[in-house]
Structure formats: structure tokens, C-alpha cells
Amino acid sequence: QVAGSGLAVTLDPGASEEHDLVVSNHTANLRLTIKLTATDATGNLGTAAASWLSFGDDALQLDPHAAVTVPMTIAIPHDTQPASALAHVNATVESAVAAADGAPVAGTANQTFPVSIVVQGTPTAQIAIADVHRVDQGSRHQLAVVLRNFGDQGANVSGHVVVAGDRPQTIPFH
Numbered sequence: 650q651v652a653g654s655g656l657a658v659t660l661d662p663g664a665s666e667e668h669d670l671v672v673s674n675h676t677a678n679l680r681l682t683i684k685l686t687a688t689d690a691t692g693n694l695g696t697a698a699a700s701w702l703s704f705g706d707d708a709l710q711l712d713p714h715a716a717v718t719v720p721m722t723i724a725i726p727h728d729t730q731p732a733s734a735l736a737h738v739n740a741t742v743e744s745a746v747a748a749a750d751g752a753p754v755a756g757t758a759n760q761t762f763p764v765s766i767v768v769q770g771t772p773t774a775q776i777a778i779a780d781v782h783r784v785d786q787g788s789r790h791q792l793a794v795v796l797r798n799f800g801d802q803g804a805n806v807s808g809h810v811v812v813a814g815d816r817p818q819t820i821p822f823h
Contacts, residue, residue, distance in 0.1 A: 654762075654763075655762045655763035655764060655765065656668060656762070656763070656764045656765070657764075657765040657766075657767075658723055658764070658765070658766055658767070659766075659767040659769055660723065660725045660766065660767075660768060660769065661725070661768070661769050661770060662725050662726065662727055662728065662729045662730075662731075662768060662769075662770055663725060663726070663727040664724075664725055665722055665723060665724035665725070666722070666723050667720055667721065667722050667723075668720075668721050668722075668723070669718045669719070669720060669721070670685070670704070670718070670719045670720075670721050670738065671716055671717070671718050671719075672685070672709055672711065672716065672717055672719060672740055673711070673715070673716040674711035674712065674713060674714065674715050674716070675714070676713050676714075676745075677713055677714070678713055678747060678748050678749065679713060679745045679746065679747065679748060679754060680710065680711070680712050680713070680745070680746050680747075680748045680751075681709075681710070681711045681742050681744070681745050682708070682709070682710050682742070682743045682744045682745075683708075683709045683710075683711060683740050683741065683742055683743065684707060684708055684709075684740075684741050684743045685704045685706075685707045685708075685709070685719065685738065685739070685740055686707065686738075686739045686741070687699040687700075687702035687703075687704075687736050687737065687738055687739070687764075688736065688737045688739060689734075689735070689736055689737075690734070690735040690736070690737075692737075697734065697736075698734035698735060698736040698764075698766055699736045699737070701723055701724055701725055701726070701734075701736065701766065702721060702722070702723055702736055702738065702764065703721070703722050703724070704719055704720070704721050704722075705719050705720035705721070705722075706719055708743075712748060713748050721738070723764070723766065725766070725768055728775060728799070729768050730768070730770075730772055730773070730775075730800060730801045731768050731769060731770040731771065731772055731801075732767075732768055733765070733766070733767050733768075734765075734766045734767075734768065735763060735764070735765055735766070736763070736764045736766065737761050737762065737763055737764065738761065738762055738764060739759055739760070739761045740759060740760045740761075741757070741758075741759040742756075742757060742758040742759065772800065772801035772802050773800050773801070773802055774798050774800040774801075774802045774803065774804035775798065775799040775800035776796055776797070776798055776799075776800075776804060776806055777796070777797050777799060778794065778795070778796060779795045779796060779797040780793070780794075780795040781793070781794050781795070792810060792812060792820075794810060794822065805823070806822075806823070807821070807822065807823040808821070808822060809821050809822070810822060
């Protein structure tokens, strides 16, 4: 059973927060095995914002009328740009058996609730060297440096490349 309309959190990149999930078995006579998973906004397991969620235990067995508290951690990767993201926590009954004699009971059930995550901060450029290789054209040799911006802001990049070898050089680039 989901109380409320989900969970909303606001965190900085690199921060984490723990919440308690209470998973209950409201049946009178069934022992349930429940699996907890996280999906992104489109239903993919463990990708995008879903990869930020982890559970203290993701496989639970509950007797009739029992409840268990499961810690859930939301951890935002350090390099995450400011944005809003959505994940879903899914509790799926993997199996149900009669508590009295262990006889299997057919059927499936699941419950889902949304986790809205706002990553705070100011958008930045995140420049990385994606590739460096030598380009030979006849007797001419060049160094190709490929930079990639993984951030949300444009950036002018300048610096120096130090080239070792028979004729060491320091070459500026912009």
C-alpha cells in the first residue's frame, strides 16, 4: 500500500539521503515473497535516476499481517548536472503460498510509487579529453586532441599540450 502520492527529494550532486520504506502484507493467510526494484521514468530497470536508488534488502518474505522496514538510499552521482528526474519504486509479489501448508497460490500483484528528485546547483561545463591520437600525413605528423563537454553550459577551452619525443614541444591550443 502506498501512503500519499510518492516521495519528493531535493539533493546536491554527490549527496545522499536515506528513507524508510514500510512493506506490508495485508493478507490473512498468505506468505509473500516480494522483490523491490527501481525503474526510470520510462520503466527501464536500474538506468538514469533509477540507478540512484538502492535498497537495504531487495528480496523480502512476509507472513500474513506482517510489515518490514527497508532502508532506501538515494545517492546522486557527483558529476550530475542540475535537473529534475523521476524514478519509480516497484514492489512485486514474486510468489505467494498459503501460510498454513505452503501450497502455492496463483496470481501476481505489484505496487509502484514515484520518487521525484531535484538535483540542485548551477549548470556547469564539464570538459573531458575524449581521445588523443597521432595523425600522419606523409612526412607531416599532427596530434589530434578531442575534447567533449559533458555539462550543460558551453565553454571556451584553452591550454597547453606537452609532446615528448625526439623534439619535445609545448603547444598551446584554444
